[in-house]
Structure formats: C-alpha cells, structure tokens
Amino acid sequence: MVLFGVPTGALVVFGLIGVALTLFVTELIPNDVTAIGIMVALVALEPWTGVGTRGAISGFANTATVTIVAMYMLSAGIGRTGLVQRLGVRLARFARGSETRALAATIGTTGPIAGFVNNTPVVAVFIPMITDLAKEAGVSPSKLLLPLSYAAILGGTLTLIGTSTNLLASEFAATLLDRGPIGMFEFTALGTVVLAVGLAYLMTVGRWLTPARIPADADLIEEFGLEGYLTALRVPEDSPVVGLGLDELDDRTESPVTPLQLRRNGESFLATETDQRLQVGDVLVVSGEREAVNRFRTRQRLTDAPTEVTEETFTAVDSGDGLGRAVVPEGSAFVGETLTESRLATFHGLQVLAIRRGGELIRAGLREVTLAPGDLLLVQTTPEAVDYFADGDDLFVLEEDTLDRIWSDGENGAREPSAREPVPLSPKTPVAVGIMAAVVGLAALDILPIVIAALGGVFAMVVTGCLSSADAYDAVSWNVVFLLAGVIPLGLAMEATGGAALIAEVLVGTASVLPLVAVLLLFSVVTGLLANVITPVATVVLMIPVAVDAAAQLDANGFAFLLVVTFASATSFMTPVGYQTNLMVYGPGDYRFTDFLRVGAPLQLLLAVVTTLGIVRLWGL
Known part of the structure; x- marks a missing residue:
C-alpha cells in the first residue's frame, strides 16, 4: 500500500524513528529502555515493518555488539595494569608549571591511547590529574578538561576498535557493500590526519575559545x-x-x-x-x-x-580521608535515585556536600535531589570508597591532590619530582599488554575476525588472572549494549521498507545543484548534527543505509559515503550529551552548554571538510 507516494511500511518506520528521536533527545526514559521499546514495536508492527522476532533481536548477535562487549572487557584488563595512571604521572612531571606544555601533553597523550583503549576510563583517570596539574601551573582547570575530552574523541578515529561506531560501520560495510569488514588499520591514515588537525586546532583556536570557568587558585x-x-x-x-x-x-x-x-x-x-x-x-x-x-x-x-x-578541615593525612569529586556517568545504577535512596553515605561512606549540574549549584535539600548523568558531586571520601568505586562504572570518584603524591617539597620549599614512583604496575602488566597486542595483530593481519580475536583476548585475560570474570562483566556498559541491540533492527526496517532509499533520494536531489564532493560534505554535516543530539551509535545505524543508497543512486563509491558517515558520527563535539567523555568533563570544568557549541562547532565543521577531502583523496568518489 502506498500513501502520498510513500509505502505504508516506510511511513510506519518513519513514525517509529520520530518517536525514538524524541525520546533520545528528551530522555524521558533512558536511551537503552527506548531501544528495547523499539525492538518490541518493530515486532508488534511486523506486517508493516517487515521485522520479525529474529530480526528484532538480531542486534544481540551482531558481531559489532559482541566485539564492543569484548573490547570493554579488554580495556578493563589494561586499565588494571596501572599503565594509564603511570603515564598520567609522567605527563604531570613533563608539563609542570607551563600551560602550553600541560595542554600539549594532555591532548598529545590522550589521543593516541584512545585509539586502542576505551576512552571513558582513560578520561576518568586523567580528570583529577589534569585538574591538579592546572592548579600547579596557575591555569583554570576548565582550559584543559574540554581539550582532554575532545582529544579522546579524536583518538577514536585511529583504528577499527577506537569507537563502537567504527565497529558498527565495519558490519555495515560487510552487509551492504560488495566487500568484507573494514580492516583494523584501513582508515588509520585518515584518522591520523583528523587527529593532527584536531590537536592543532585545540592548541591554537580552541585554546583561545575555551573558557576559564573555574579560578586557577580555587579550592x-x-x-x-x-x-x-x-x-x-x-x-x-x-x-x-x-x-x-x-x-x-x-x-x-x-x-x-x-x-x-x-x-x-x-x-x-x-x-x-x-x-x-x-x-x-x-x-x-x-x-x-x-x-x-x-x-x-x-x-x-x-x-x-x-x-x-576550609578544604584542609576535611583532610586527614593518616587515614587518607578528604574531599573529592565524583561524576555520575550514563548508565550508573544511581541515576534516577535520590541521594537518600542511593545510600551513598550509609553503605559507602560518601557524604555529598554539593552537586554541580551544568551551570547550577545545589547546596541545600540534597537528600531529595534525584541524581542525573553528568552530575558532579563534592563528597567526603575515604580510601575504601575510592577503591570500591574504582572497580565499577556507577560513580567515577576523582581523588584530589594527586600531584602531592608525585612531587615532594625540596630545598627552599620548591616542589620537586618525588623519587618514589606513586603508581605501581601490576605484575600481570606484560601479560595483559601482550594479550592486547595479540588481539590487534591477529585482527590486523586478517588471521582472525576482530570479534573472535577480541573474545579470545578476553578468555586469555581471565585464565591468566589479568581480569576476574566478575570484573569483566562489571566493565561492560550494558546500557550501550542494549542501545546497540535496539537500534540495529531499526536500520534493518529502514532498508526492508524502502525508507532509507526514500531519504537517500531526497539528499541525492541536491546533486542537481551541487558537485558530488559537496553532497558528500552535506552527508558529513547532517550526520554530525544528528550525532550531537541522538548519540553517535543511533546516528550511524540510521545514516549508513541512507548514505549507501545515495551512493548507489549517484553511481558513486559506496565505501566513501559509508566512511564519511562513520567519521562524522564518531566526532561529536557540539553538545555535552554527544559523547560520554563530554558529559564527564561537563561538571568538573563548570562548563555551560554553549561552551561546547562555541569550541566544538568550528572544530566539527573543520573536520567535516578535512574528512571529506581526505576520503576523496584516499578512496575516490
């Protein structure tokens, strides 16, 4: 049946997408719950959507979903080695006393790491280090924390395992195009250019645009x-x-x-x-x-x-008690609970003194405040509480005075690097690093598919004692997994009903007035805007089928269109909700929503142009 020239099935799917986008933007219910609702609706409306029970739950068996689960576990194994913390210490020693060196070391270190290790724990480790580093250099922490997040996002473009969107794109490449999955380093050359241009922007224009929200000397x-x-x-x-x-x-x-x-x-x-x-x-x-x-x-x-x-009132040197900050991440079990319901003080010894939510400071009536993703809590901490939350993803507790454990007082009161290394490495460090290297090598050489290599790495991490099975399961952001599993069948429905082809036809119409390279740039800009609002994962699932169909209608290179959507989805800079690391620095940097727009919009437009030209140069149209 056709209505207004559009198949009824496509109209039904567009309606589901409209409802899903509204829920994603407003977050009336959690995004992963919305995704579950999508699966149920697709099956309930099967006569129109063309998606049955097997298709609706196929996202759970999708190789991208399974690979992402394995990569969360592998990143946890690397995180427990102490390597990232040790690197942060070296960074602090190098950058001490200079804003330029601090900024360069922050973004120059974070970017490459994020190409191989999940960037969320990397940013969680670096936030307190960077905050203390900024205060030592007499710089507002706000000048460094936003670049920290952006560098972590940029690093995700380096390898296939850099972000979940890359892995999803690889799956689409194998199913929608006449080719196999994307190789581990197939787009690394372009990712390196994107990272270099992004870091150069952050060192120059971005440095000037980034605000100093928190006074450098504020306790x-x-x-x-x-x-x-x-x-x-x-x-x-x-x-x-x-x-x-x-x-x-x-x-x-x-x-x-x-x-x-x-x-x-x-x-x-x-x-x-x-x-x-x-x-x-x-x-x-x-x-x-x-x-x-x-x-x-x-x-x-x-x-x-x-x-x-004062802050010193709460500091107890002997016990390690003191004040600290804690970030509530997306997917935390505490989201939606009041402080009373969370029992943070009763069970974990964390007494909340204040909450920063965007530009709002909440200092009274705290017990009945409902926690939300991105909330920054000022808490009384104990070493036991810090250790407890370090092993999970419900709360990122950011220890203060990190540099006090790195530098000691020298002659005439000068601060000097401590001879004692404050971050010991795990005895399992060589084993964990070897396993991760083997996973990357096996996938890069096409000896094993990335999903099998990653699962083999998880198996090796557990049997060698680098990671316990409980820690492995705790490391997975299951809300992301359910989000993936829910939106993947929505992409299938768009293809089955012809909805993707219809949207592609509208965008292809611009080719009558624009050159082909400009159409490719248009896809990059539209995808980037969507990713900042409805999350990169949902965007890449919705836009890649459209891009591939558009390429077919234009008789263009489908892989080039797929790549431009992949890179645009993976680089979301314009909103704090566009990427989890943006949300993590939102509170600690005391940023406003408009700060992300002011600093991120020029960067996003710049990278849209760079990515488009790079794809044309490397893969052609």
Whole structure:
C-alpha cells in the first residue's frame, strides 16, 4: 500500500524513528529502555515493518555488539595494569608549571591511547590529574578538561576498535557493500590526519575559545560556593547532645542540617564512619543553609567554634580521608535515585556536600535531589570508597591532590619530582599488554575476525588472572549494549521498507545543484548534527543505509559515503550529551552548554571538510 507516494511500511518506520528521536533527545526514559521499546514495536508492527522476532533481536548477535562487549572487557584488563595512571604521572612531571606544555601533553597523550583503549576510563583517570596539574601551573582547570575530552574523541578515529561506531560501520560495510569488514588499520591514515588537525586546532583556536570557568587558585570549598554552608559548632556542658552518637544526632535534626565531621583534641572523625559519642568541648562541622544551622544551634544549645571551615578541615593525612569529586556517568545504577535512596553515605561512606549540574549549584535539600548523568558531586571520601568505586562504572570518584603524591617539597620549599614512583604496575602488566597486542595483530593481519580475536583476548585475560570474570562483566556498559541491540533492527526496517532509499533520494536531489564532493560534505554535516543530539551509535545505524543508497543512486563509491558517515558520527563535539567523555568533563570544568557549541562547532565543521577531502583523496568518489 502506498500513501502520498510513500509505502505504508516506510511511513510506519518513519513514525517509529520520530518517536525514538524524541525520546533520545528528551530522555524521558533512558536511551537503552527506548531501544528495547523499539525492538518490541518493530515486532508488534511486523506486517508493516517487515521485522520479525529474529530480526528484532538480531542486534544481540551482531558481531559489532559482541566485539564492543569484548573490547570493554579488554580495556578493563589494561586499565588494571596501572599503565594509564603511570603515564598520567609522567605527563604531570613533563608539563609542570607551563600551560602550553600541560595542554600539549594532555591532548598529545590522550589521543593516541584512545585509539586502542576505551576512552571513558582513560578520561576518568586523567580528570583529577589534569585538574591538579592546572592548579600547579596557575591555569583554570576548565582550559584543559574540554581539550582532554575532545582529544579522546579524536583518538577514536585511529583504528577499527577506537569507537563502537567504527565497529558498527565495519558490519555495515560487510552487509551492504560488495566487500568484507573494514580492516583494523584501513582508515588509520585518515584518522591520523583528523587527529593532527584536531590537536592543532585545540592548541591554537580552541585554546583561545575555551573558557576559564573555574579560578586557577580555587579550592573545593570555594569552587562549590560552600563558604556560607559549612559551620563549625562547639559542644558546651549544658547541651542536650552530650553523649549522643552522630547517627542519633542526625536523627534529631529537624532542620536540613547534616553532621559531617567530629573534631576532638587534634583528631577528626567522619560522621559516616565513626561511633564516637559527643563530649563537652567537641567541635562539630555541619552542612546546611545559614538559617537552618542557626535554628539547629539554638535548639541543641551549641556555640560557634572559632574554626574556619576550609578544604584542609576535611583532610586527614593518616587515614587518607578528604574531599573529592565524583561524576555520575550514563548508565550508573544511581541515576534516577535520590541521594537518600542511593545510600551513598550509609553503605559507602560518601557524604555529598554539593552537586554541580551544568551551570547550577545545589547546596541545600540534597537528600531529595534525584541524581542525573553528568552530575558532579563534592563528597567526603575515604580510601575504601575510592577503591570500591574504582572497580565499577556507577560513580567515577576523582581523588584530589594527586600531584602531592608525585612531587615532594625540596630545598627552599620548591616542589620537586618525588623519587618514589606513586603508581605501581601490576605484575600481570606484560601479560595483559601482550594479550592486547595479540588481539590487534591477529585482527590486523586478517588471521582472525576482530570479534573472535577480541573474545579470545578476553578468555586469555581471565585464565591468566589479568581480569576476574566478575570484573569483566562489571566493565561492560550494558546500557550501550542494549542501545546497540535496539537500534540495529531499526536500520534493518529502514532498508526492508524502502525508507532509507526514500531519504537517500531526497539528499541525492541536491546533486542537481551541487558537485558530488559537496553532497558528500552535506552527508558529513547532517550526520554530525544528528550525532550531537541522538548519540553517535543511533546516528550511524540510521545514516549508513541512507548514505549507501545515495551512493548507489549517484553511481558513486559506496565505501566513501559509508566512511564519511562513520567519521562524522564518531566526532561529536557540539553538545555535552554527544559523547560520554563530554558529559564527564561537563561538571568538573563548570562548563555551560554553549561552551561546547562555541569550541566544538568550528572544530566539527573543520573536520567535516578535512574528512571529506581526505576520503576523496584516499578512496575516490
């Protein structure tokens, strides 16, 4: 059946795509849940979509999906070697004291690593290092964190395993074109050019456009604007709180006041960790709005303590306790939960003092705040909590004062590199690196398909003890896996109903007024805009069938059109939600949404031109 010249099946699929895009953009429900809904809808509407049960769940058996799962596990194995942390230490030593060297070392190191290791843990490790490095150099951390994310994105264009979009494109190349999968280093030459141009931009124009949102000399209390929210109170003899435990005191606080720390005779005790009972003369550090604290002080008959609350107030050298920052990533189990429901303080000893969400600072009523992806939390940390969250993807806890473990005080108070290496390497490091090299080599030489080589690498990592099976499963971002599995059959439906051919026909119409190379550039620009809104994975699935159909109608090189969509999808710079690493630096850099647009839009347009010309030069039209 045809309606308005369009097959009914194509109209139904376009309707599903419209609903999916709306949900992706608004995030009324998580993207992976939207993807599951897509699979169900495709089967329910099978008479029109042409996608049955097997087709709807085929994304789970897709080689790209399986390869991505394996690469998450392999990256976790490399991450546990300590190599990335050691590299960060060397970077800090090289760049100390110079903004130019700090920027060059940051982006020059992150980019190449991201071609072989999942860039999310790389950026998570580098954020606290770069933040401390910026403060040592007297530079705003905001000047380095956005380039850190962009460099990680650029590095993904170097190899087939650099991003999930590359792996998906390889699968499409094998199924839609008369050729096999993309080779491990088949587009590395173009990726190297893209990386070089991108890094040059970040060192020049990007450096000028990147804002300095956080003052270079701000400590965490100042950075989160907590000067008026933290108060030290002394316990006098007539106070009714004498003899109470801090948990009992917390239960008695009718006002939104949170006990944070007990200080006694030079010692400090975290409220979430101690069973000490309050004594006369104790100093209690609490968090809350001034009016609420005043009411609390009056009711409990406390007095003001002559103690200024600073970042050092929360630092305990012996125990390793202190203040830190934590980023809530996409897919975290805490997303959608309030702080009370998350039990971060009760179960993990992490007391949240403030939340930065984009340009908004939340410092009161924290217990009922619902956590969202990209939230930056100011927390009281313990070494146990840091170690616990280091093994998962629910919370990226960023330790502060990293450089204090790298440099020591030398003569005349000068800071000098410490002779002691603060990041020990795992005894399994040579084995893990050898396994990763074998995976890359076997795939590059076409001895094994990339999916089999990657799965073999996971097997080797586990049996050699480089990675436990539990850690391997924990390393996978399952929300990404379900997103992939859900949108892949949507691409099949577009092909089966002729929807891809219809969209391609519209874009092909521009060839009557534009040269072929300009049509290729148009695909790059349109794809890049979509990727910044609906995620790169969904974009590459929707746009590659359209691009291949357009190439067929234009009698052009289908692989060239496929590659331009692949590179445009993999380089999303214009929004904080376009790529997970952008979301990770959003809070720590105190960026505004418009910062990504101002710095990322020129870079995206520049790379669209570079990529288009590079593809024409290397593969032709």
